[in-house]
Amino acid sequence: MVLAHRAAWTAVHGQVPLGMTLDHTCKQRRCVNPAHLRLLPNFENARRTSGKDWPIGSCINGHSAAALQPIKRRAKDGSPRWGRTCSECVKLARHRYNERKRAERKEAA
Known part of the structure; x- marks a missing residue:
């Protein structure tokens, strides 16, 4: 389509x-x-x-341009799309996710 x-x-x-x-x-x-x-x-x-x-050359959270990495994702129609992601933001998001999962495992035990 x-x-x-x-x-x-x-x-x-x-x-x-x-x-x-x-x-x-x-x-x-x-x-x-x-x-x-x-x-x-x-x-x-x-x-x-x-x-x-936000200024070009930094992420929306103000991390430096060095943290911006090109990424390739797939659109809904399957076509490739290029963009940028901030490696610092990804690292912080993974940390929050891991902390949340640790807390859930602690509650379950």
Whole structure:
């Protein structure tokens, strides 16, 4: 399944390059007019749509750019998507998860 705005872009401009996404300049998600679409890097689109405008080169929690790692994930349609993740945030999330699981095991014993 291809979304209508992606099909309209592809018909006029060709495939969307890896690591890029389509941004609706008109802010109407249902719009399929290719003139209202533009290519943005995935991380820029995520930064713009999150409602939190954090500086490029750092994560949303303020960790340094050195902690940002490129990652490849699969979209719902199975196509590859590139983005960035903060290794410090991942490490902290794993730590919280492990602490929670330890506490659950302690309660069960």
